Amino acid sequence: MTDREAQHGERALPEATLERLTVYLRALEAAQQAGERTVSSETLASAAGANPAILRKDLSLLGGSFGRRGVGYDVAGLADHIGATLGLKERWRVAIVGAGNLGRALAGFSGFRGHGFELIAILDRSPAVIGRPVAGLRVRPAEDLESIVAAEAVNMAVLAVPNAAAQSVCNELVAAGIRNILNFAPVVLQAPADVNIRQVDMSRELQILAYYAHQGVGHQDAVPPLAPE
Amino acid sequence: MTDREAQHGERALPEATLERLTVYLRALEAAQQAGERTVSSETLASAAGANPAILRKDLSLLGGSFGRRGVGYDVAGLADHIGATLGLKERWRVAIVGAGNLGRALAGFSGFRGHGFELIAILDRSPAVIGRPVAGLRVRPAEDLESIVAAEAVNMAVLAVPNAAAQSVCNELVAAGIRNILNFAPVVLQAPADVNIRQVDMSRELQILAYYAHQGVGHQDAVPPLAPE
DNA sequence: TGCTGTGAAGTGATTCACAGCA
């Protein structure tokens, strides 16, 4: 039994399943927009670039039963259930640390609004950007981190600072009580085990792309159908 | 036997191994900067947030033998070998499509220079940004994509366009002969099987982070050592 | 009849444990 299971009794979902769930969710939302009421595992899987078998298996891990045999899945109900499973019904109050090019671009990123995520603050150390308006907020001084986190009940942070600063800012975040960090710096952060850290690493992806390109063979994250015309 | 093996005779490296290799490479470069000549699997693994056993297994998959028993790995030699394996000795001529906030931020991103990656062009559809200077280049019209790809021998593209445009731009890239695409739009791209596509998906990471946070238990991509100070 | 839900089988990745070499 892992630590997480020990604390839960319930087994955590596999990482791979979680990644696919986010894609199913997007596909369901698109279907909903398009006015679909139900989808088959076949249809949904193909929209998500996955195969029907693993989609059904993934959904079975969620517990409950959101499909009807012979019919398919209820689009709205399933989207709702996946959202709840992922914790998107909670309110995530996010601070971006680092208001350089990347931080500012992320502040404007659409994936932020909705799904429970709310951009609360954007911080930077440099006087040159403090006070500057970004995505409807003003850049605030990084040294006020602790008080901002407390006052605004920030519970998630996005790290968009230069590599050299990443670990020390991470330490400050942890000290301020943040337990959920999305890190864009290509640096392995050291943190206590109860801190959730996820990495978005563009150079990693670039290098893996180079590998497959170098091998001279096609590769895709999830095997999709054939060519666009 | 998979398609790739069929075309190679040699088995492709597992995805998970590739991801770690990029991290080992960074750790080796840091060690090199610090003047280290050799590292043990213990040291290198800890710097990379991995465990020694899997590090040794990963390296054994590379073929060759870059460690010396009783001593450790030659830092420079191993870095070189990993780089060669990943295809970083080739010249990757990259075009960024989309010169919005994200595209411009990516253009300035450090992970681009070095390791064989060279930013050749940045394109956009909007007359408002065409001609604007970005990272030492000028934004060029997206409609010239095909001729730019041909004239500049572009062999890799970064997609940083709005979601709604992503698939059609992807089609254009494929038509222009690009076979390697790094996609930042949270959209499942459909493309022929010989096109390499990798996804960088910030909202996916945010949602997975929410899941672990929601579960109320610590989680990290690779289990690192304990607390900072 | 059609499509979901799920045990069982198959495949792949990680960890263990130790032989082998400097």
Next chain:
DNA sequence: TGCTGTGAATCACTTCACAGCA
């Protein structure tokens, strides 16, 4: 003696195949 390299064992994920329900 110390640390790598690797077969063997374990663990995790995916796919198969079909029972079960609308």
